[in-house]
Amino acid sequence: MQYITPLWPAFPEIFLLAMACVILIADLFIRDENRGLTYFLTQLTLAGCAALTWVTASNEPVHTFSGMFVGDLMSDVLKLVTYFGVISILVYARDYITLRGMFRGEFFALTLFATLGLMVMISANHLLTLYLGLELLSLSLYAMVALQRDSAQATEAAMKYFVLGALASGMLLYGMSMIYGAAGSLEVTRIAGVIADDGAKNVVLVFGLVFLAAGIGFKLGAAPFHMWLPDVYHGAPTAVTLFIGSVPKLAAFAFVIRLLVQALGVEEIQAHWQQMLAVMAVLSLIVGNITAIAQTNIKRMLAYSTISHMGFLLIGICAGGLNGYASGMFYAVVYVLMSLGAFGMILLLSRQGFEAENLDDFRGLNHRSPWYAFLMLLLMFSMAGVPPTVGFYAKFAVLQAIVEAGHVWLAVIAVIFSLVGAFYYLRIVKLMYFDAPEDTTPITPRGDAQWLLSVNGLAVLAFGIFPQPLMALCASAILASL
């Protein structure tokens, strides 16, 4: 047995952990008026992680820590997108959290720990590390939701999130213990080997799979396990909602790929989980798109829109094969880009004592700021899947994969409910362009947030016109990892 493991594949994780501890300590010695230094250090840490991930990236999968950690192209790509996402979140959220008294060291430390949890999940090759990464992420998020202590709404959201999250973790652990009982190992590659050798006749395996699917459904926020999502999105401070609603979906995608595809990807087992995922996908599309119509709060509306997007993501994974998984990964990345933009817009329109979270707050945005209205138009078109934005291409790739896999009925349902969903996205466009503004306060966000939001909005358009490089990257990442 090899005791001295190569540490270099995990350098980004090690660096992030060390820096998170440094920031935690350094913050104690920083005065309130210099709190910007903590912010700057946090951004620098994330940039450093990106550089390290770039340097240590390798085409061949590298295993270390006794096979518990894997560094492959998929993990590198997903991690880089995660860093980009977290950096943007902090830029968008800076003004918002300053005005609401959350611009404290703990916010940054918890953000970094949550990011570490995401990275651990993305690179996990062992059910134990998958679970621990998930818990690290969830615990940090529960605390971040409750950080606004005097808000009853935020406390309630944190409580709901905590209780349901614990329930989901219990399900997941129960399923994992069944898998361990059937396969005799927790390592992803070894489970796959055992199942391939023994055949998949074991009922215990499928029994555990049911619990795993339920746990994954909870964490992704797919119907019928979606109940926590609207309340948590609504109750949490928007800066935290931005976090919950964006980057964790990348890790959730990696979770599904590692657990279902890499460990339980044998054809007979695959048929079982494909059925479960298909049911969850269809329910998510129906519940998400129809309930979103009735919402007047844009955070709740985006929560239901997340549910429907997760339905699409699951359809991509259901399709299976290189095309299916690649389209799923593409969808996850694009979803993160879109939700960053949409929640970032809510953050930028908010100001002291005012949350731009109702649909009416978007009324007549075109008169107040034509550029913001245009960016929001791009983001909403992309979420609805209108060409030439990238949302169209993401949906198109998923549908193509599922039709190729022979499940035409799933594609038909997805298209029908995307049409239903287009209604509530276009309603925002209508409010912005054809209604008179109720609120004429000038919009004055920070310069960097303004620039980043513009880049984010235009990226949705640019990737829509030239989707090929990103799609090719996703395809080669999946190819290198499977």
Add this chain to the structure above:
Amino acid sequence: MSFQTFIFYFLSTVLVISALGVITARNPVHAALLLVLAFFTSSGLWLLLQAEFLAITLVLVYVGAVMVLFLFVVMMLDINIARLREGFWKYLPMGGVVALLLVVEMGMILTSRSVGFGDVPQPPPLPSNLSHTKELGRLIYTEYVYPFEIAAVILLVAIVAAIALTLRKRKLDKYMDPATQIAVQRKDRVRVVSMASEARLDADSAASAEKPADATAGKESKPA
């Protein structure tokens, strides 16, 4: 029935009864004490499986530390159990039906013939001089060092979260820092202002205004 089997069934019965007692007891102190009993019997079950490290840890950590703390909390806080139980009977039928369905379904799967529990061979008995503590220590610091470190980070997050959520600076803090009290200087407390002298209006008002005018002349006391 061998003696071991007898012990197993005895401990299991006590465990199930005490666990049921935990959730049905009306008095929270009784519930906590029954939970102690449940932990104790389950540590006996661990011993039967030759997992002495787990058994001892369960008693030391859960019974010794966690449950004692819990008992303190229960005794110190006045928990209104009647309010916690509100709606129990209202939700019981629905919850009971769901739970029953789950149990029946799981039972049907786990007792089906193809489940393959019979194929699992009995683990070979361990040599009596095998030390679990040593083995666990070796594994945790070699093979499982990565998850071990992550678990440590999770505990750190729990500490950070607990402090961030509960520590607050009160406005009327009585906290004093002796060092700053001693280091205080005259210029921190008193500000000397130079003012142009003012002419008296008349003799009467001057006499009455003389004293306070003297006291504040050129000086302005600043609240500390």
